[in-house]
Amino acid sequence: MPIYPNKIADEFESRKEDIRSESMGDRTLIEEYTQALKDLEQDLTLDDIIEELLGIEYPGAVPSPEYEEHESIVVPFEDSCEWTSHESVNKWAKGKMKDTPTIGVDGSQINSTPEFDRPIGFVQVACIENLHTKDGSYQRDIETEVLTTGDLLTQEEDTDYVRMDEQEVHVRRFEKETALIQEKIKENRDRSPPPVVFYDGSLLVWFLKHLDPSKKERYGTAMGKLLAASQKYSVPVVGYVGGSKATEIKNTIQNLELIQQPEKFMVHDYQFVSPLMENWGDRTILFNSQQSTTVKRLKARFEAKDYDFSDEIMFTYLRTGEGPQLDRVEMPKWILEEDMLEYTMDIIRGECCVGRGYPEILQQADADAVISSDDRERFLKMYQEFAEENDIELRWNNKARSKKRRRR
Numbered sequence: 001m002p003i004y005p006n007k008i009a010d011e012f013e014s015r016k017e018d019i020r021s022e023s024m025g026d027r028t029l030i031e032e033y034t035q036a037l038k039d040l041e042q043d044l045t046l047d048d049i050i051e052e053l054l055g056i057e058y059p060g061a062v063p064s065p066e067y068e069e070h071e072s073i074v075v076p077f078e079d080s081c082e083w084t085s086h087e088s089v090n091k092w093a094k095g096k097m098k099d100t101p102t103i104g105v106d107g108s109q110i111n112s113t114p115e116f117d118r119p120i121g122f123v124q125v126a127c128i129e130n131l132h133t134k135d136g137s138y139q140r141d142i143e144t145e146v147l148t149t150g151d152l153l154t155q156e157e158d159t160d161y162v163r164m165d166e167q168e169v170h171v172r173r174f175e176k177e178t179a180l181i182q183e184k185i186k187e188n189r190d191r192s193p194p195p196v197v198f199y200d201g202s203l204l205v206w207f208l209k210h211l212d213p214s215k216k217e218r219y220g221t222a223m224g225k226l227l228a229a230s231q232k233y234s235v236p237v238v239g240y241v242g243g244s245k246a247t248e249i250k251n252t253i254q255n256l257e258l259i260q261q262p263e264k265f266m267v268h269d270y271q272f273v274s275p276l277m278e279n280w281g282d283r284t285i286l287f288n289s290q291q292s293t294t295v296k297r298l299k300a301r302f303e304a305k306d307y308d309f310s311d312e313i314m315f316t317y318l319r320t321g322e323g324p325q326l327d328r329v330e331m332p333k334w335i336l337e338e339d340m341l342e343y344t345m346d347i348i349r350g351e352c353c354v355g356r357g358y359p360e361i362l363q364q365a366d367a368d369a370v371i372s373s374d375d376r377e378r379f380l381k382m383y384q385e386f387a388e389e390n391d392i393e394l395r396w397n398n399k400a401r402s403k404k405r406r407r408r
Helices: 005-014 016-043 046-053 078-082 086-097 168-187 206-210 213-233 248-255 269-276 293-297 341-354 360-369 373-389 398-406
Strands: 060-063 102-110 121-130 138-147 153-155 162-164 196-200 237-241 287-290 299-302 305-308 313-318 327-332
Touching (some): 016 248, 016 269, 060 248, 102 168, 121 360, 138 168, 138 360, 168 196, 168 213, 196 341, 196 360, 206 213, 206 293, 213 293, 213 299, 213 305, 237 341, 248 287, 269 313, 313 341, 327 341
Parallel strands (some): 102 196, 196 237
Antiparallel strands (some): 102 121, 121 138, 153 162, 237 327, 287 313, 313 327
16 A cells, blocks of 8 residues: 555654654753763773663663773773874775775575465575785675475474574575675685674674574574684684664763663653764774673584683764764674774774775675575576476465565
8 A cells, every 4th residue: 555645744743743752852951961971981990880880680771991092081092183084084995904804794584485385485694805905805605594384383382383484584694694605714714914804784683582492592593603713713803783772881871870861752862972072983992792681592513622602792872974873883892802903993994994984795695695585586487487497386475475466
């Protein structure tokens, strides 16, 4: 069904004062949070903060030792003040990344198809490795997996009811992405300097609380093994989240009772942290993420050793654009402990320079991995042709077929 612009315009007009008042309320509250963050860094030591948060199971964001090493929550990046053109930006980036590989991994998928009585799914994962050598060498890998009906159907416990497992394709993609990163870490473990590996998304697997226990375990184990490989072979891995809407610092401010937020307003960290940043490339100090039960899932046995990253995921907010939005960079704690933080951050900034605000290596991985609507149609056609060539009965779902015709 199409939308009706005239009706929508009338609705907007009728809610104009509500929208205006909400906007004003948001702005005032954001200013209060910015001031609360300033008060925190002026009035409380790291020991004070830790003591105040003691006993709160998930306090939000706990400052790292960087809190006492820097004069502010924000770590300025003054190199960018000297950039006067795209040429000077690129020169800085090339100097930092010369002969240092960066690796980006991203995936895409075709969810279980409703068009046929025998559902099928598909996963595609791309890996790009830029060696940053004079000859501009790249290495590309594509891995794929077809999921058949047997992979996609599940029987509910204590019943004979068989249903479609809507999450299986997602889990397989995630496992394939993390396994490919592990493989690349091992391949590059003897490089000096080590590569920096970019994962497109959060290392914290926030979404686990909505899944069944077996899926939670698979996701947690897959990410745990990735993090274990990174630590074992000293190859930095970062989870890059563009335009983060996280709220950990906000929750810490609330738990420290520096401010009380009205229930009806939603504030994100970037909104009150961003005003404290002046330069492109500025970042916050590292914080330890203690926001959700999902961090407790980041455990795995890797190469005969048990690893637990429940208290080991750090994050920083990074300014790489002109607007108020900030990107979020997550990483395992060992990168800070082994004095590889500034090296890692400079490589990230270099990639963002080349990518005009977002890591170029992830843009390339996305371009290789993405599955368009035309690709999906081509995949379904190939499935039909395969079934016909091999005398496999494949029937259309009439409801899905009718919708498909109507929407053309």
